[in-house]
Amino acid sequence: PMYFFLMDLSVLDLASISVIVPKSMANSLMNTRSISYAGCVAQVFFYFFFMTADFSLLTLMAYDRYVAICQPLHYETVMNSRAYVQMAAGAWISGLLYSVLHTGNTFALTFCGGNMVDQFFCEIPQLLKLACSDSYLSEVGVLAFSVCLVLGCFVFIIVSYVQIFKSVLRIPSEQRRHKAFYTCC
Numbered sequence: 001p002m003y004f005f006l007m008d009l010s011v012l013d014l015a016s017i018s019v020i021v022p023k024s025m026a027n028s029l030m031n032t033r034s035i036s037y038a039g040c041v042a043q044v045f046f047y048f049f050f051m052t053a054d055f056s057l058l059t060l061m062a063y064d065r066y067v068a069i070c071q072p073l074h075y076e077t078v079m080n081s082r083a084y085v086q087m088a089a090g091a092w093i094s095g096l097l098y099s100v101l102h103t104g105n106t107f108a109l110t111f112c113g114g115n116m117v118d119q120f121f122c123e124i125p126q127l128l129k130l131a132c133s134d135s136y137l138s139e140v141g142v143l144a145f146s147v148c149l150v151l152g153c154f155v156f157i158i159v160s161y162v163q164i165f166k167s168v169l170r171i172p173s174e175q176r177r178h179k180a181f182y183t184c185c
Helices: 002-030 037-070 072-078 081-107 124-130 136-169 174-184
Strands: none
Touching (some): 002 037, 037 072, 037 081, 037 124, 037 136, 037 174, 081 136, 136 174
């Protein structure tokens, strides 16, 4: 079952790098350094989509390992194929919602000048420099939400692995302890 999450994770990693690298290569071959407004919107949306889904999936993988090591008798009932599909769908949906929030908030701003960004990757701070309107409050709100989301996932991962290590260290047999460490790492 863990391979389902690993496959999902590898697809997300491949997709996230595919958001930036093709434009970088095209700009390098054509000796340009710009991206259109529509290309910038798409790049920001898909980058945040894949990275948020990736981080959500890493959090779910920590939970999967926690159940496998700390609650092995309940593993089959808690982590069945339906739960895997629902958890993976939740990771993808969280990526979608976050990217819609972030992209919508960024591109709701009014930009000064042309519709070309003079670089191959659309960074939010660079886009905020091009904005004519005051974007401080809305960006601080999205940034605060982002920090809470990332810290929540990070704390969940840390707590999961602390519980795993505590459980593994309580196993009396060194061979079984080694097998349990191998399972979670």
